[in-house]
Amino acid sequence: EIVMTQSPATLSVSPGERATLSCRASQSVSSNLAWYQQKPGQAPRLLIYGASTRATGIPARFSGSGSGTEFTLTISSLQSEDFAVYYCQQYNNWPLFGQGTKLEIK
Amino acid sequence: EVQLVESGGGLVQPGGSLRLSCAASGFTVSSNYMSWVRQAPGKGLEWVSVIYSGGSTYYADSVKGRFTISRDNSKNTLYLQMNSLRAEDTAVYYCARVMEWLLPPYYYYGMDVWGQGTTVTVSS
Numbered sequence: 001e002i003v004m005t006q007s008p009a010t011l012s013v014s015p016g017e018r019a020t021l022s023c024r025a026s027q028s029v030s031s032n033l034a035w036y037q038q039k040p041g042q043a044p045r046l047l048i049y050g051a052s053t054r055a056t057g058i059p060a061r062f063s064g065s066g067s068g069t070e071f072t073l074t075i076s077s078l079q080s081e082d083f084a085v086y087y088c089q090q091y092n093n094w095p096l097f098g099q100g101t102k103l104e105i106k
Numbered sequence: 107e108v109q110l111v112e113s114g115g116g117l118v119q120p121g122g123s124l125r126l127s128c129a130a131s132g133f134t135v136s137s138n139y140m141s142w143v144r145q146a147p148g149k150g151l152e153w154v155s156v157i158y159s160g161g162s163t164y165y166a167d168s169v170k171g172r173f174t175i176s177r178d179n180s181k182n183t184l185y186l187q188m189n190s191l192r193a194e195d196t197a198v199y200y201c202a203r204v205m206e207w208l209l210p211p212y213y214y215y216g217m218d219v220w221g222q223g224t225t226v227t228v229s230s
Contacts, residue, residue, distance in 0.1 A: 030212065031209075031212070031214065032212075032214055032215065034214075034215070034216040034217070036151075036217070038151075043200055043220035043221065043222060043223055044143075044151060044200075044217070044220060045220075046216045046217055046218045048216075049205075049207060049214050049215065049216035049218075050207065050209050050212075050214035050216075051214075053207070053209065053214070055216065055218060056218075085150075087150065087151055089151075089153075089216075089217075091204075091214070091215040091216070093164070094153065094156055094164045095141065095143075095153040095156065095204075095215075095217070096153060097143075097150060097151040097152065097153060098150075099150045100150045100151070
């Protein structure tokens with residue numbers, strides 16, 4: 001079974017700075033990797049699919065990269081509304097989420 | 107407007123049963139892959155089950171044999187029948203549409219529409 005590992009568990013960044021979140025798969029998932037944002041009390045929101053394609057309506061400051069087992073979500077110039085929990089998800093056969101990275105204000 | 111609305115959550119005793127519903131609008135449930143995802147209090151997201159447009163179903167090991175995903179095409183509604191409930195099934199349950207995109211030469215997937223969630227509490 002594939003295991004998705006996200007790092008770090010918590011990331012403290014100042015508004016306006018860049019945030020880099022990592023996701024590692026225990027075996028190759030090709031580019032079948034999605035990223036989600038979840039704010040307290042809300043359902044998750046799809047940000048990225050296919051490792052690097054932004055979903056509809058997602059601002060350009062969100063970008064995804066990687067393939068195989070190593071993936072990165074980069075948020076350039078953090079806005080106040082970007083502080084949330086971020087999950088990666090692989091989709092080989094069926095979905096599997098990472099444990100999440102909490103992005104907090106420094 | 108594309109929307110999913112869950113219902114059916116509540117308090118149930120261990121060993122009991124509950125059926126969750128997820129009513130869709132703005133798209134056709136039977137033409138899409140549909141999934142259930144849950145989130146235990148203070149924890150991360152856990153995939154529960156998926157039903158493909160062709161009718162195939164898959165389950166996480168943690169619920170296999172106890173939960174059943176289904177759909178009613180006439181009502182455009184997704185269901186999750188939960189039996190033999192345990193304390194560890196306590197969570198907010200979300201339904202989601204699994205969208206498929208072709209980025210040649212491969213298909214890629216993501217959950218692009220989510221419901222607001224319904225809370226299931228298993229406790230005596």
